[in-house]
Amino acid sequence: MTSPEPQSPAPQPPEPESKDRVYRSAPAIAGGVLLLAITGWLGIDAIVSGEGRTPWLALAVLLLVVPLVIAFTLRPAVYAGDDRLRIRNPFRLVVVPWGQVASLRSSYSNEVLTESGAKYQLWAVPVSLRARKKAARREMRATAQARREMGRDEGRGSALGMRAGLDGGLGGDSVSDGPARAETDRIMDELRGLHEARHQAESARGAVTVRWAYEVLAPALAGAVLVLILVLTG
Known part of the structure; x- marks a missing residue:
């Protein structure tokens, strides 16, 4: 009687890749939602109840204003991964591998400086x-x-x-775990720590890429042209 062959262990599922840390401005998002609500209410009311050229002008203004509001309030975000930093600004998407980041600077705005000397502002992490x-x-x-x-x-x-x-003091609470920092300054500290840890990694090498946000620029430009035509021919 032959002994049963030993079974190979079942393959383990691959470990999930670490997700990017996402940084966005909560006040900007709240303001953008409010502006979109007001703009949509006024624009739809003008389209429905307007007369003559008013509905067309309202439609053109909506086509111009809505993409710009989204671009400056809802769109900006910063995605920090193990290998790269993705910066989604109003009109551009910039991908910077950590190996290309020279420094992260905070003054009147938070910025990323690359090894080539280029500078990109972090719209999603504004200085307050x-x-x-x-x-x-x-x-x-x-x-x-x-x-x-x-x-x-x-x-x-x-x-x-x-x-x-x-x-930590008799009858009292601990005073502080460290220096008090503004929220955006703490975010920049986290990004600097990630850069320090990953800028020498082999997988963090590559070229900086920049892509224009045509999904924002195209409708805004179309709306601006339509508004100009309606005003000139009105």
Whole structure:
């Protein structure tokens, strides 16, 4: 009696590729939805109840305005993957492998600088000076609170002070896990960390590609031409 042949183990399914981190501006999306609702309401009302050339003019204005609103509010996004950074701006899609990224700069706008010297703005990660000032004030308050708690701990004696330092303060919460940062500044820190980790990877090499968003430009241009024709012939 022959022994049964050993069965080979079942093949394991491939591990799923890591998904891109997606960064978008929530205020821009909210504003875009509101603008589209107002524009659609006014435009459809003019088309339905307008007389003469009004419906055609309203249709032309909608064809011009709606793509532009989408381009500047809903469309911008930044996709950060293991090998590349995809920047979807209002009128262009830029793909930059991490190996081509020279630096990520934050001043009055957040930008990516490539090894060739090109510069691309991150529309989806806008700089908010107000948020930076708010984060700075929050950091100043946290520092002042930490100093007050440190003074109280020293007054309770060295033994209690050591215990308070280990436990994060007697009878109080931990003051801060780190410096307060604005949301967009934290996003840029994440992108810099990913760039630092992946810019030497073999799979992160390649050329920078730029593609124009014809799906936005074509209807907007058609709407502008139609508005111009209706105005000139009206």
